[in-house]
Amino acid sequence: MFKFLKEKLKSAISKISEGVEKEGKVEEKIIEKPVEEAKKEEKGFFAKLKEKFIGKEEKKEGGKITEKEEKSGIKEGITPKIEVKKEENKEKEHKKIGHPNAKEETKPIKKEQEIKEKPKEEAKIIDEHKKGFFEAIKEKIVTTKINGGQFEKLFWDLELALMENNVAVEVIEKIKNDLKEQLVEKPIKRTRVEETIATTLKGSIEGLFQNSNIDLIQEIKNKNEKPYVIAFFGINGSGKTTSIAKIANMLKEKSISCALAASDTFRAASIEQLEHHGSKIGIKVIKHTYGADPAAVAFDAIKHAKAKNIDVILIDTAGRMHSNVNLIDELKKITRVANPDLKIFVGESITGNDCVEQAKTFNEAVGIDGIILAKADIDEKGGAAVSVSYVTKKPILFLGTGQKYSDLQPFDSEIVIKGLGLA
Numbered sequence: 001m002f003k004f005l006k007e008k009l010k011s012a013i014s015k016i017s018e019g020v021e022k023e024g025k026v027e028e029k030i031i032e033k034p035v036e037e038a039k040k041e042e043k044g045f046f047a048k049l050k051e052k053f054i055g056k057e058e059k060k061e062g063g064k065i066t067e068k069e070e071k072s073g074i075k076e077g078i079t080p081k082i083e084v085k086k087e088e089n090k091e092k093e094h095k096k097i098g099h100p101n102a103k104e105e106t107k108p109i110k111k112e113q114e115i116k117e118k119p120k121e122e123a124k125i126i127d128e129h130k131k132g133f134f135e136a137i138k139e140k141i142v143t144t145k146i147n148g149g150q151f152e153k154l155f156w157d158l159e160l161a162l163m164e165n166n167v168a169v170e171v172i173e174k175i176k177n178d179l180k181e182q183l184v185e186k187p188i189k190r191t192r193v194e195e196t197i198a199t200t201l202k203g204s205i206e207g208l209f210q211n212s213n214i215d216l217i218q219e220i221k222n223k224n225e226k227p228y229v230i231a232f233f234g235i236n237g238s239g240k241t242t243s244i245a246k247i248a249n250m251l252k253e254k255s256i257s258c259a260l261a262a263s264d265t266f267r268a269a270s271i272e273q274l275e276h277h278g279s280k281i282g283i284k285v286i287k288h289t290y291g292a293d294p295a296a297v298a299f300d301a302i303k304h305a306k307a308k309n310i311d312v313i314l315i316d317t318a319g320r321m322h323s324n325v326n327l328i329d330e331l332k333k334i335t336r337v338a339n340p341d342l343k344i345f346v347g348e349s350i351t352g353n354d355c356v357e358q359a360k361t362f363n364e365a366v367g368i369d370g371i372i373l374a375k376a377d378i379d380e381k382g383g384a385a386v387s388v389s390y391v392t393k394k395p396i397l398f399l400g401t402g403q404k405y406s407d408l409q410p411f412d413s414e415i416v417i418k419g420l421g422l423a
Contacts, residue, residue: 001382013194151179170387171387227302227305227306230314238319251311261300295333296337315340347388349375352381372399385419
């Protein structure tokens with residue numbers, strides 16, 4: 001899903017990152033580190049110092065202190081002892097005590113003397129390091145900045161990638177403005193340029209989708225007066241009838257009764273197609289003859305549902321081009337007569353900008369409430385998925401992901417984000 005756009009975005013992000021590092025104005029700056037970070041570094045320093053002078057493990061040789069430990073004068077948990085020869089001690093004692101010019105006696109040196117002072121080198125390092133930590137903790141970082149002109153030049157690669165994958169112009173402008181706000185004249189760590197661009201792009205795309213507050217199952221259960229009416233709109237071949245069958249199958253699995261209204265009396269074999277789906281799922285189809293008034297079919301279906309206590313009516317309308325004014329007016333009539341609780345536009349994800357334009361026109365004509373994108377599983381570009389919700393200000397409710405009745409996936413923006421490699 002969205003393979004081409006994913007590859008293009010990855011390449012464009014990399015190029016912009018390289019361009020920012022190459023053309024950006026490099027600045028050096030001294031910043032103060034947070035106290036907690038400083039404490040962690042201090043702790044880490046003493047751990048390294050301990051390892052350097054002492055070693056990770058205590059080593060004993062026949063119960064005696066090793067030569068290394070004797071030289072360092074440090075051993076964790078042990079105070080080293082120095083043995084002094086008796087002869088040398090006695091000689092020094094007699095010499096100092098018996099000397100005629102001696103003003104006071106010198107105390108004898110003990111046989112075992114504890115050495116508590118640390119080596120001068122270690123003490124000096126610790127003293128200097130502590131002094132540094134208790135002063136202002138600072139770090140030098142290198143950042144880069146780009147101006148507006150440089151941004152326009154660098155954004156071109158990304159803009160081209162989005163256009164090639166049928167992303168709507170309005171969406172490209174939004175992404176451009178979001179990136180510009182985060183990048184232009186803003187200091188960015190040179191080691192985090194690509195990460196900053198990818199994060200900003202992800203946030204921008206996440207903002208393209210309208211949050212859906214439509215819980216279809218709950219909406220149906222909450223309606224006091226049955227039936228709950230859903231009308232489906234879209235052009236010929238968009239996957240509208242198949243999507244209706246998928247919704248009907250989903251409702252049946254939730255133990256919600258429904259019937260289908262064959263209000264497409266215009267297209268040849270449309271009624272037979274809907275009956276075929278109804279027969280496979282085990283759902284009744286309300287129909288008239290070809291050429292009959294589509295609004296009348298919808299009216300009869302709702303009347304039948306009330307009589308039989310059916311929970312939901314799904315109305316299939318004739319597929320028509322969004323530019324056909326007369327047929328669009330017919331849809332308006334169906335809407336007035338059936339007064340649907342939910343109006344859903346069904347479009348082919350693979351048609352990109354065409355799908356977005358269709359959704360805009362149907363929304364202006366009948367005021368759609370939500371969108372189903374059919375054939376999303378074979379959409380390599382992803383332009384419609386990225387654009388249609390932002391342009392119409394309507395939520396995407398479901399994605400059609402295959403030919404089976406169960407291949408209907410509730411929409412989640414994370415699906416698009418992951419498909420574009422930005423998760």
